[in-house]
Amino acid sequence: MQETSSRQRLAGVLILLGLIAQILGFTGLVNTAHAVSYLLWLSVALLWRDIPKRSRVQAGVLMGLGLSMLLVARLVYNAEVDWPAMLQGNAFVAAMLVGVSFISLVGKQQGRKKASGKKLTGSGGILRTWLGVHFLGTILNMSTIIMVGDRLARSAPLSMPQYLALNRGLSSAATWSPFFASMGIVIALAPEMQYSHVALFGLPLAMASGLLTTLELARRFDLSNVLGFSLAPRSLLMPVVMALLVMVFHFWLTPELSIVGIITFLIPGVASLYNLREGPRYTLRRVRQHTTTRLPAMRGEISLFLAAGLLTLGLSTLVAAIAGSDWTLFESFGASQGMVSFIAIVLSALAGLHPIIGVSVLASMVSLQGGEHTLFAFVGLCSWAVGTSVGPLSGINLSLQGRYGVSGYRMMKNNLFYAGVMSLLSLGSIAGLSYLVS
Template sequence: MHETTLRQRVAGVLTLAGLLAQIIGFTGGLNTANSVSYLLWAAVILLWRDIPKRSRMQAMVLIVLGIVMLLVARWGYGAHIHWPSVLQGNAFVAAMLVGVSFITLVGKEQGRQKAPGRRLTGSGGILRTWLGVHLLGSILNMSTVILVGDRLARSAPLSLPQLLALNRGLSSAALWSPFFASMGVALALAPEMHYAKVMAMGLPLAMMAGLFTTLDLKRRFDLDNVIGFSLAPKSLMMPVGMALLVMLFHFVITPRLSIVSIITFLIPVVALLSNLPYGGKWTFQRLKQHTLVRLPGMRGEVSLFLAAGLFTLGLSTLVDAVTSNDWTLFAHFGTWEAIASFAAIVASALLGLHPIIGVSILASLLSLESGEQTRFAFVALAAWGVGTSVGPLSGINLSLQGRYGVSGYRMMKHNLPYAGFMSLLVLAILTLSGEWLT
C-alpha cells in the first residue's frame, strides 16, 4: 500500500462514508442529501493542500464567487436561502465518481496493473488504441488512460500520436456514455432529457472522432514505429456486462432510479462481489487500499465538481433574486441558441475552464421547457467531449501532463484541428436535427 498520512486516510474514510450515505438515500427511507455533501466537503477540506495548484485555484475561485453571490442575493435582495443545503450542489455527481472508481477492483489483479491485449503499429495501432481507450473508458473513465498509457510506455516513452489517441479516445466517450460524469451532470440539469435520442446522436459522433483521429494522425505523423494497443475480446466482457446490468436495473428492477443513481451503487456492489470468491480477507484488504489510497487521490475531481455546484447555486440564486425569477438568457432554447451555447463553452475550455463550469453557468441562466431539455443535454455533452480534449487544464490533459510529462498547451495546439472538425459536426447536427432533439 502506498504511504498516506493520517489526514489523507481520514479523508478517504469520509469519502467512502459519503458514498454509503448516498446509497442509503436511494432506499427512500431517509433523506441523506445534506449528509452526503457534508462528508464529501469535509474530505475535500482535509485534502485541500494536496490538490494540484491549478485545480485548487480554480476550485477556490468558484467557491468564493459562489459564497459571495449567495450573500449578495440574501442581504442585497432579500432572497430566501436554506443555508444547511447550500453544499448539496453536484454532491450526487461526486458520489457517482466515487462509486465508478470501484470498477478498478473488478478482477483479482491488484490495481489492474496488467491490461490484456496485443500491440501493433501504424494507423491500425492508433485506431485500436483509440477504440480500446474509448470502450474501456466509457466504463472506467479516467483510470483507462493510465491503464493503457502505462502499458504502452513499457516499450518507450509515449509519443505525441499515442498521447493524442489516449486523449481523444477518452474525451469522446463523454458524448454518449451513461457512466461518465458528463452524463451525470446532463441528467441532473435536464432530468427530462431523452437518453435514447442523445445516444443516437452522440455515439455516431464518437465514431467519427475515432475515424478522424486515425486519418489525422496518419497524415501528420510517421506511425511506422508507433506502437498501438488492442483489446483482447475477453476484455470487452466487463464493460459490456456492466452496461447491460445498468440497463436491467434501470428498465426492470429499479425503474424509479436514474442511471446516475444506479451506477453509484451498482458498480461498488459488483466490484466487491467479484472479489468475494478470493476470500473475505482479500476483499477487505482491497477495499481498505481503495479507501485509504485511491479515494484520497480523487481530491482534484471531487473538489472541482463540488465547487462548481456551489458556484452554480450562487449564480442562479443571484440571477433569480435580481430579476425576481423573471429573466432567462434565452426565451427559447432553439437551434441558434444551442449553437451559441456550445461555442461559448468550448471557447471557455480553451481559456482553461472545465466544461462543467460553462455547462453549469448556462443551466443557471436558462428556464428549460420539457421539450428543450434533450437539446440542452446534447449541447452539454458535445461541449464536454470537445472541450476536455482541447482544454489545456482539463482533467485528462492534466493527468497526461502529470504522468507522462506532456504540456497541456502542446496537447491543445495539436488538438485544435480535431476540435474544429468535431465542432463542425456538432453544429451540423444541431442545424439539421430540427425538432427531433426535443
C-alpha cells in the same frame, strides 16, 4: 511506497463513509445528501496540504469564486440561498469516482497476468482507444476513463495522444448515447424531443470525431511508441461485464436510479464479491488497504470536483438572481438561434464553465414548441460534446487532471483545433436537423 499518516487514513475513512452514505441514500429510506457532501469536504480539508500545488491553487480559486457569487446573489440581489446545501454540488459525481476506484481491487489481480492480444501502437492504437472508450462510455459514462486509462497506464505513464483519445472518445458519446448524463439533462429540459432524429445526426457526428482524432493525432505526434487500448477479450472482459450489469440494473432491477447512481454502488459491490472468493478476512484486508492508501490519493480528483460544483452553484444562483424568470431570449428557436446558443455554450466552456450551466440557463430563457424541443436537445448535446472535450473544468478533464496529473489547460490547448472542426460539423448538423423538424 510512502506510508500514510493517521490524518490521511482518517480522511480515507471519511471518503469511504461518504460513499456508503451515498449508497444508503439510493434506498430512499433516508436523505443523505448533506452527509455525503460534508464527509467528502471534510476529507478534502484533512488532505488539503497533500494536494499538488497546482490543483490546490485551482481548487482554492474555484471555491473562492463560487462562495463570492453566492454572497453577491444573496446580499446584492436578495436571492434565496440554501447555505446548508451549498457543498452538495458534484458530490454525487465525486462519490461515483470513489466507487469506481474499487475496480482496482479486481484490476490489480488481473494485472499480474500478461494481457492477451498483440500490443498495438500508431494510429491504429489511437483508433482502438477511441473506439473502446466511446462505445463502453456510452453506458459506463465517466468511469470508462478510469478503467481504460488505468489499464494503459500499467505499461507507462500516459502521453498526450492517449489523454486526447480518452477525452474525445468519451466526450463525443454525448451526441447520441441514450444513457449518457447529457441525454438525461436535455430530456428533462426538452421532454418532447424525438430521440430518433437526434441519433440520426448525433451518431455520424460522433463517428466523425473518431476519424478526426485518428488523423489529427497521427499528423501531430509520433505515435510509434504510443500504446493503444487492446480490444482483446481479456482487456474488454471487465468493462463489458460491468456494462451488461449496468443495463440489467437500469432496465430491470433499479430503473429509478440514474446510470451514475448504479455505477456508484455496483462497482464496489462487484469488487467485494470478487475478493470474497478468497474469504472474508482477505476481502476486509484489501478494502482496508484501499481505504487507507488509495482513497486519500484521490484528493486531487475529489477536491477539484467539489470546488467546481461550488462554482457551478454560485454562478447559476447569481445568473438566476440577475436575469429573473420573466425574460425570454428568443421568440422562437430555429437554426440561427440554435447555432448562436451552441457557440455561446462552447465559449463559456472554454472560460471554465461546464456546458450543463449554459444548457440549463438557456432552457430557462426560451419557450419551446413542437420540433423546437428536438432541436434544443441536439444543440445541448453538441455543445456538451464539444464543450466537455475542450473545457478545462469539465468532468472528463478534471478526472484526467486529478488522476494522472495532466494540466487541464494543456488539454484545452491541444483540443482547440479538434473543437473548431467539431464545432463546424455541429453547426452544419444543427442546420440539417432544424430543416428536418421544421
